[in-house]
Amino acid sequence: MLGGALKDPKGRDVTDTVAAYLAGVSQEAGRTAKLLGLGSWTGLAAEGQHGHVHLTPPTGAALLLVVRERAVPMGRLAIIAQRAAVAARRWLEAQG
Amino acid sequence: MSTAPAGYGRVLDLVTRVRGVRGAMLVAGDDGLVVAEQLMEGIKGPAVAALAASLANRLHRAMDAAGVGADQFWHLQAEQGALLVVPAPSGMLVVAVAEPDVNVGLVRLEPLVKFVKEAGARLVLLMTSAGQVLAQHGFSRAVDVMSAAALGAAIMASTDEIARQLQQPPFAGLNHQGERHGIFLAAVATGRGKLVALVVYDLDVSSLGLVQLFFEQLAADLRAASPKDSVPKQVLAADFERELSDSLNTLFGR
Numbered sequence: 052m053l054g055g056a057l058k059d060p061k062g063r064d065v066t067d068t069v070a071a072y073l074a075g076v077s078q079e080a081g082r083t084a085k086l087l088g089l090g091s092w093t094g095l096a097a098e099g100q101h102g103h104v105h106l107t108p109p110t111g112a113a114l115l116l117v118v119r120e121r122a123v124p125m126g127r128l129a130i131i132a133q134r135a136a137v138a139a140r141r142w143l144e145a146q147g
Numbered sequence: 148m149s150t151a152p153a154g155y156g157r158v159l160d161l162v163t164r165v166r167g168v169r170g171a172m173l174v175a176g177d178d179g180l181v182v183a184e185q186l187m188e189g190i191k192g193p194a195v196a197a198l199a200a201s202l203a204n205r206l207h208r209a210m211d212a213a214g215v216g217a218d219q220f221w222h223l224q225a226e227q228g229a230l231l232v233v234p235a236p237s238g239m240l241v242v243a244v245a246e247p248d249v250n251v252g253l254v255r256l257e258p259l260v261k262f263v264k265e266a267g268a269r270l271v272l273l274m275t276s277a278g279q280v281l282a283q284h285g286f287s288r289a290v291d292v293m294s295a296a297a298l299g300a301a302i303m304a305s306t307d308e309i310a311r312q313l314q315q316p317p318f319a320g321l322n323h324q325g326e327r328h329g330i331f332l333a334a335v336a337t338g339r340g341k342l343v344a345l346v347v348y349d350l351d352v353s354s355l356g357l358v359q360l361f362f363e364q365l366a367a368d369l370r371a372a373s374p375k376d377s378v379p380k381q382v383l384a385a386d387f388e389r390e391l392s393d394s395l396n397t398l399f400g401r
Contacts, residue, residue, distance in 0.1 A: 072205065072209035082198065089229070092224065093224050
């Protein structure tokens with residue numbers, strides 16, 4: 052975990068648990084895109100029953116997750132994720 | 148483009164008709180095997196199925212941990228293409244491989260949502276009133292199909308006779324509800340005579356209302372597809388012998 056936090060709808064901190072699962076998702080997304088000849092993956096958006104998630108690799112080694120409630124449209128979430136990825140990239144560069 | 152079994156063809160047709168879609172397939176979510184596919188040349192169906200199912204399982208666990216509930220649709224965007232997936236209640240995945248600039252809204256809204264509604268049915272069998280099978284979905288062994296067709300036709304014949312003795316029109320449909328599964332049996336009048344549909348559904352992912360909705364659509368499609376002015380072909384002794392022989396071979400593996 053490099054930064055940020057995530058709480059589930061009951062208010063419990065699930066940051067580390069979700070981060071652990073996301074490592075597997077990221078690996079599988081990269082493998083899928085590569086083996087299917089789709090190039091590098093640039094994003095993974097998913098609609099859930101209670102919320103939407105958007106996953107982006109701002110750099111080769113990092114992963115950015117944005118989670119919002121269902122009321123936020125997927126397209127808007129993608130724009131938020133893009134902006135967050137730019138900010139994350141700057142932040143990571145500043146960390147050296 | 149490779150072809151899909153007839154029962155799934157229409158669903159996959161709707162997906163592949165969208166501009167930018169290079170292929171669509173139905174995948175068993177548990178084991179990542181292809182159930183049906185309509186893919187352009189060059190797309191490896193088994194690889195798409197296995198990778199999509201694996202990614203779906205991992206994503207499902209992550210979303211569950213994040214508390215956003217089960218995934219209803221996901222979209223993997225890559226530089227040279229995209230993978231679009233809708234998990235159906237039956238455990239199957241509808242997977243589309245698309246160009247990078249595909250209209251995601253079109254792909255998901257039209258056909259996929261329709262399929263998800265219909266996929267509540269686990270087993271479907273379409274037969275003549277005499278029990279001759281015309282089409283099936285979900286049965287894994289030929290002998291199951293034969294038994295279900297014979298039993299379904301017999302139930303329909305029995306209830307028709309009860310209705311006749313009660314001096315009322317035949318029953319529109321029958322529903323048997325168990326603890327986990329429901330069985331829906333109903334007839335469709337077509338230009339080629341009466342057909343019988345047997346539908347088995349899981350109560351935790353479907354309902355009688357959903358099955359009836361699905362059935363009304365199926366009945367309308369069957370009526371529309373049935374020839375209206377043609378003369379029914381006479382059943383020849385040779386056909387009867389051949390069909391009987393085929394049935395026995397299927398049943399006893401001769």
